[in-house]
Amino acid sequence: MAISRRFPWARPIVLALLLALLLAIGGGGIAWWHGAGPVASAPKVHGFTFVDDVGRTVSVKAPVRRVVVFNRYNVEFVRAIAGTGPIVGIDAGTAKERAYWPGLRDVAVVGQGQSTPNYDAVADLAPDLVILPRNGAWAEADRLLTPLGIPVAVVTAWDVLKHEQNAALLGKLFEKPQEAEALSAFYRHWRDLLAQRLRGVKRKRVYLEEVGDYRTLLPGSGWHDMIETGGGINVFGDVTISAGNAARGTSQGFTVDPEDVIARRPDVIIKLQPGQYAPHPRAFSRAVLERIAARPGFATIPAVRSGQVYHVSYYLAGGCSKIVGALQVAKWLYPERFRDVDPEAVMAQWLTRFQHVPARRGYSASLAEVRK
Numbered sequence: 001m002a003i004s005r006r007f008p009w010a011r012p013i014v015l016a017l018l019l020a021l022l023l024a025i026g027g028g029g030i031a032w033w034h035g036a037g038p039v040a041s042a043p044k045v046h047g048f049t050f051v052d053d054v055g056r057t058v059s060v061k062a063p064v065r066r067v068v069v070f071n072r073y074n075v076e077f078v079r080a081i082a083g084t085g086p087i088v089g090i091d092a093g094t095a096k097e098r099a100y101w102p103g104l105r106d107v108a109v110v111g112q113g114q115s116t117p118n119y120d121a122v123a124d125l126a127p128d129l130v131i132l133p134r135n136g137a138w139a140e141a142d143r144l145l146t147p148l149g150i151p152v153a154v155v156t157a158w159d160v161l162k163h164e165q166n167a168a169l170l171g172k173l174f175e176k177p178q179e180a181e182a183l184s185a186f187y188r189h190w191r192d193l194l195a196q197r198l199r200g201v202k203r204k205r206v207y208l209e210e211v212g213d214y215r216t217l218l219p220g221s222g223w224h225d226m227i228e229t230g231g232g233i234n235v236f237g238d239v240t241i242s243a244g245n246a247a248r249g250t251s252q253g254f255t256v257d258p259e260d261v262i263a264r265r266p267d268v269i270i271k272l273q274p275g276q277y278a279p280h281p282r283a284f285s286r287a288v289l290e291r292i293a294a295r296p297g298f299a300t301i302p303a304v305r306s307g308q309v310y311h312v313s314y315y316l317a318g319g320c321s322k323i324v325g326a327l328q329v330a331k332w333l334y335p336e337r338f339r340d341v342d343p344e345a346v347m348a349q350w351l352t353r354f355q356h357v358p359a360r361r362g363y364s365a366s367l368a369e370v371r372k
Contacts, residue, residue: 050169053134053154053162056142060151063175066127070094070114073157073318074131077166079103080183080354082174088125091117100277100357119144129173131155135252158222160229163187163321183320183354190323190346191229194330197337198231204333206232207266207303209292210253211273214261220251223272226322230329235264262297268310268332269303275314279362285311286370293367307368308332316343316363319350328364 048062064082068089069075075094078087084103089110098105108125111117114136122130122145130145132138133156142152157166164184171180206227208217216236217223227234236256239245248255271288274280288311298304310332317325328343348359 048172050153050172053156053159053166054138056154058151058153060129060153060173062173064128064173066125066129068110068122068125068127068130070111070117070131070136071133071157072097073321074133074155075101075104076355077155077157077170077183078131078174079356081167081170081176081179086174088127089122097277100355102357117141123148123150126150129153133158156222157321158318160222160225160322160326163191163323166321186349186354187320187323190320190327193341194229194231194323194326198330198334201231201334201337203231203233204267205235205265206268206270206329206333207235207261207264208270209272211275212253212255214256214258215249215253216256218251218254222322223317224251226317226325227270227329229323230326231333232268232329235261235266258295258297262301265301266303267306268308269301270329270332271309271311272314272317273311277315277357277360279360280311280313280365282362282365282370285365289365289367289370304367307366307371309367310364311366312364316347319347320354324350332366 045061045063047059049057049059052058065086066088067078067086069078069087070091072094075087075090078084084101084107087104087107089108090101090104091111091113092109093113095101095104095107095109108121110121110125114132117130117132117137117140119141127150130141130150130152132141132152132154134154135156138152138154145152155166155169156162159166164187167180167184167187171177208223208227209215210217210223217234218239218241219234219237224234224237228237236254239254241250241254269292271292273288289309292298292309293304303309312325312328316328319325324343324347327338327341327346331338331341331343344361344363347363348361351357351359
């Protein structure tokens with residue numbers, strides 16, 4: 001016998017229950033009860049199309065739940081916005097700093113670095129997206145992975161000039177807009193302070209050297225932009241890569257002649273080394289700085305004469321798209337304008353608030369300091 005005939009009062013209840021079930025199954029936002037408690041409906045997945053850092057149109061399913069990330073700065077951005085949960089693969093260069101990545105100790109290592117991904121290992125992880133910077137092997141990755149249904153996006157988190165653009169994009173990819181805006185607000189505060197206090201300043205000349213001796217950084221690298229944002233003039237900022245000098249390197253590392261450094265008479269010399277989360281020992285900094293000062297002919301350089309030769313870790317210099325590095329440059333060049341700014345304290349905020357690791361101090365040292 002039909003329920004409606006025997007129990008006419010039950011028909012509205014049955015219909016209501018059926019309607020609730022249909023709405024729950026259809027994603028109507030109503031949770032269905034199971035046992036003693038409600039089971040939340042799964043978040044909706046939808047298509048998201050965007051233009052990446054090199055102008056490619058990329059389509060993904062959002063929110064991204066499984067991502068392979070190359071380059072430490074990109075991994076930092078993902079961690080700051082989405083946490084480490086979505087990260088399923090990183091490169092060996094990033095993974096070596098295990099103390100810096102407590103949430104990634106069991107994550108797969110999928111290649112030595114951004115130039116040498118292990119595509120088989122990446123494919124085995126079946127990620128929703130692979131992220132590389134524009135100076136990585138993104139073209140090869142696109143050619144090999146996209147046919148497998150694995151989209152590749154170029155995001156360059158080390159670019160101080162594209163911080164907000166990068167943060168906003170990752171906020172959309174992981175559907176974490178508030179976290180992305182918090183990161184950009186932190187960056188904007190210090191960027192705007194730099195712009196305000198450097199207005200009208202007579203800019204000083206800076207020679208920036210990476211780990212290799214006489215290896216400088218040119219326009220097109222984030223390091224050049226860090227110097228400019230911090231109020232300096234890159235003494236090799238006029239150099240462009242051409243057929244005649246291509247053998248000397250790229251904008252990310254270009255070999256110059258010692259005589260040319262001396263002739264350009266920098267007011268400040270900054271040495272980038274080493275790339276590690278732990279601050280460098282004072283004895284190491286002293287040795288680095290004294291070796292630079294002892295180079296033939298360097299005693300005549302204004303930076304050496306005044307003791308304005310600095311050794312700084314890549315970690316502080318690169319903090320938050322290099323805005324922490326720009327603050328440190330400005331503090332060295334114009335201490336009277338940045339008397340109340342402590343770049344190491346800003347670095348501590350970056351580490352604790354956005355990277356969720358303990359703060360460290362002692363990431364830089366000066367020739368004048370070690371000679372006291």
